[in-house]
Amino acid sequence: MTVPARLSIVTLGVTDLGRSTAFYQALGWPLSARSSGEISFFRTGGALLALYPTAELAADALLPAQDVTGFRGSTCAINVGSESEVDEALAVALAAGAELLKPAQKVEWGGYSGYFADPDGHAWEVAYNPFWPLNDQGLPELPEPAQPA
Incomplete structure (x- = not known):
């Protein structure tokens, strides 16, 4: 057996579940009906x-909680x-309460x-x-590298 090459769930530790849930909803991400007052799913x-409280996530993984x-x-x-779309998404995030870490700009690898x-x-x-087209689910497709002639 091998470990399946798929990412199923990304869990972020949060200090205030209600605040963080509201933030992601303000991005336009629909909250799953499976969410509760203890955990939120998108x-x-x-x-x-x-989204799960940081201290509880650390305890679940048997790790010390750190600030x-x-x-x-x-x-x-x-x-x-x-x-x-980059500019629009960043504007929505900022309006929802995000902190801008790096303004949108052209980057050395040819993107933005x-x-x-x-x-x-x-x-x-x-x-x-521009080198990775998006599939029907909006996920990037990694083109095969060009073969030497």
Whole structure:
């Protein structure tokens, strides 16, 4: 057996479940009916996004809870179909209460992206990559590399 190569659920630890749930709803993400006062679920184009209190998430993983500020060693990304969609998504996030980490701009790899942080500081990139078309679910398709002639 191998470990299945699929991401099923991304769980973000949050300090205030109600505040964080309201933030993601303000992004336009529908809250799953399976959510409760203890955990929130959002269906994305691929994996589920779950929000769960940080201390309880740490205890579930048998890890010490830490007060984390600054960069956490990971980011989440949302790919969109154009530069204008990057700008629009960042504007919606800021209106919902996000902090702008990096304004949208052309980047060295040929795309266009910017970053925001949710109310708990989780970093999200919103990116347009002209080299990766989006499929029907809005997920990037990675083209095969060109074969040498």
